Structures are given as C-alpha cells and as structure tokens.
Amino acid sequence: MMRFDVLTLFPEVINAVLKESIIGRAQEKGIIEINAVNIRDFSKNKHKKADDYPYGGGGGMIMTAQPIYDAYLSIVKDLDYKPKVIYLSPQGRVLTQEVVKELSGEKHLVLLCGHYEGIDERIIEEIVDEEVSIGDYVLTGGELPAMVLIDSVSRLIPGVLSTEESYSNESHYNGLLEYPQYTRPVEFNGRKVPDILLSGHHANITRWRRKEAIKRTYLKRPDLFEKFEPNEDDKELIEE
Ligand code: ADE
Numbered sequence: 091m092m093r094f095d096v097l098t099l100f101p102e103v104i105n106a107v108l109k110e111s112i113i114g115r116a117q118e119k120g121i122i123e124i125n126a127v128n129i130r131d132f133s134k135n136k137h138k139k140a141d142d143y144p145y146g147g148g149g150g151m152i153m154t155a156q157p158i159y160d161a162y163l164s165i166v167k168d169l170d171y172k173p174k175v176i177y178l179s180p181q182g183r184v185l186t187q188e189v190v191k192e193l194s195g196e197k198h199l200v201l202l203c204g205h206y207e208g209i210d211e212r213i214i215e216e217i218v219d220e221e222v223s224i225g226d227y228v229l230t231g232g233e234l235p236a237m238v239l240i241d242s243v244s245r246l247i248p249g250v251l252s253t254e255e256s257y258s259n260e261s262h263y264n265g266l267l268e269y270p271q272y273t274r275p276v277e278f279n280g281r282k283v284p285d286i287l288l289s290g291h292h293a294n295i296t297r298w299r300r301k302e303a304i305k306r307t308y309l310k311r312p313d314l315f316e317k318f319e320p321n322e323d324d325k326e327l328i329e330e
C-alpha cells in the first residue's frame with residue numbers, strides 16, 4: 091500500500107481525475123490511497139484567505155505559510171514516521187522514469203501544489219524534502235504535475251497494472267520506445283496489419299518487435315538511442 095496526500099487549493103480537480111480508470115481502480119482495491127487536502131480549509135483568516143501580496147512588491151500573489159503548514163501538520167500528527175514531502179516546481183529535479191522508479195519505493199508521499207506566483211519560501215525550508223519538476227516549461231499550478239507524478243509512480247506499484255507484461259515492454263522501461271501495436275480489423279482505410287503479426291510465429295514476432303522498437307528509438311528519439319546499450323542480438327538487428 092502506498093499513500094499520497096496532495097496539499098492543494100483545488101482538491102476537486104485531483105479527485106475528479108484520479109478517481110477514474112486504472113488509478114481509480116487501484117484506490118478501490120486499496121493498493122494506493124490518494125487524499126486531496128484543501129489548504130484553504132486550514133486558513134485562520136476570517137475569509138479563509140490563503141494568499142497575500144509579496145513583500146518587496148512586484149506582481150502576483152504568494153501562497154501564505156500558515157494554511158500550508160497547518161494542512162501539513164494535520165497529516166503528520168497521526169504518523170510515527172516522516173513522509174517524504176515533495177514540492178512540485180519548475181526549479182526541481184526533472185521527473186524521469188528513473189526518478190519515478192525511485193519514488194515508487196516510498197511508502198508515503200506528501201505533494202505540495204503551488205499556485206499563483208509562488209509560495210512563501212519559508213514553507214519550503216520548513217517542510218519540503220525535495221522539489222520535483224515535470225519538465226522545462228511553466229504551468230499555472232502544481233496540480234497537473236502532482237497528478238503526473240502520482241500516475242507514473244502508482245503504475246509501478248505491484249497490483250496496479252494487471253500483468254507484469256503490461257509494464258515490462260514499454261516506452262522508457264528499457265531505454266527504448268515501444269514497438270507499434272495493432273488490433274482488429276486486419277485492414278483499416280487500406281492500411282494492413284503487418285503480416286508477421288498474423289503469422290503465429292512467436293519467435294519471429296518477438297524479433298520483429300524488438301527491431302521496430304530499436305528503429306523507432308533511432309528515428310524519433312536519437313537522444314535516447316545514443317544511451318541505448320544493444321546486446322549481441324540487438325547488434326544483429328541493427329545490421330539488418
Ligand atoms: N509548477 C509550475 N510548473 C511546473 C513544472 N514544470 N513542474 C512542476 N511543477 C510546476
């Protein structure tokens with residue numbers, strides 16, 4: 091069982107998305123638990139304000155420390171361990187499949203989502219263990235990044251995906267992109283499924299898929315192909 095708590099001003103967004111599909115089913119099965127905590131509920135301000143003007147001037151609003159801190163305390167007060175606290179931010183370590191794998195070893199993550207122009211620096215100093223970015227672009231808030239992190243980490247938790255196969259073969263798992271997949275019908279708008287996939291010859295199919303995976307990685311992601319370490323069979327496929 092892995093637990094995620096999301097500290098956010100928009101808990102309904104988190105709940106609406108993560109109740110669906112594979113992640114929703116994993117929660118129903120009790121393999122993962124996702125809890126969206128509304129930071130605003132912890133504001134001691136009479137209007138439940140959770141942001142304020144920046145000291146020193148400049149545009150935009152800054153999320154205040156108090157409601158975030160009290161929301162955090164409401165989570166840790168019942169625990170006999172300290173969960174890892176991650177602040178989603180473009181300043182963080184970039185989330186790759188390697189980082190996802192590492193995080194899937196944690197039992198409890200608290201994900202802090204910023205909004206507006208940012209959050210009071212002292213809350214980062216006080217509670218945050220690590221900052222994580224989902225890529226080199228800027229979003230309006232940390233909710234989408236938090237959901238990206240939860241989705242990518244959860245699917246590595248045993249029992250979340252149905253079979254070992256569903257995550258052993260795919261893009262980025264072994265440094266290669268996934269081979270092309272087809273389902274019925276055999277012909278669509280004049281485009282046929284490759285004959286080999288209809289042949290029933292499993293050894294040939296495996297070989298063809300590996301070759302296609304290598305080919306696509308070379309063509310679509312030369313940066314990944316550079317890092318790829320082919321085995322002896324792969325070298326043969328590359329020669330062909
Ligand atoms: N918040 C805003 N932009 C972000 C990004 N790229 N990654 C994580 N959190 C963010």
